[in-house]
């Protein structure tokens with residue numbers, strides 16, 4: 098899958114923070130290496146903070162971790178995933 102086919106999410110951009118949420122609609126999530134993690138869900142006793150698909154509030158679509166290209170102000174977040182050919 099090339100970067101062009103991925104959904105770009107600027108994880109520190111205010112508009113994208115409002116648009117992309119955890120499946121329960123929270124905005125205080127963070128990416129992890131293979132999943133996402135939501136601080137609000139983690140505080141709920143009955144729910145695991147880890148989640149696997151970002152919810153696009155505009156389209157109601159869900160995006161798995163490998164279907165999004167996460168961008169930070171200093172460049173792509175997914176260095177490991179972008180250079181997977183270097184993986185043993």
Ligand SMILES: [Zn+2]
Nearest residue numbers: 119123135138
């Ligand atoms: Zn949440």
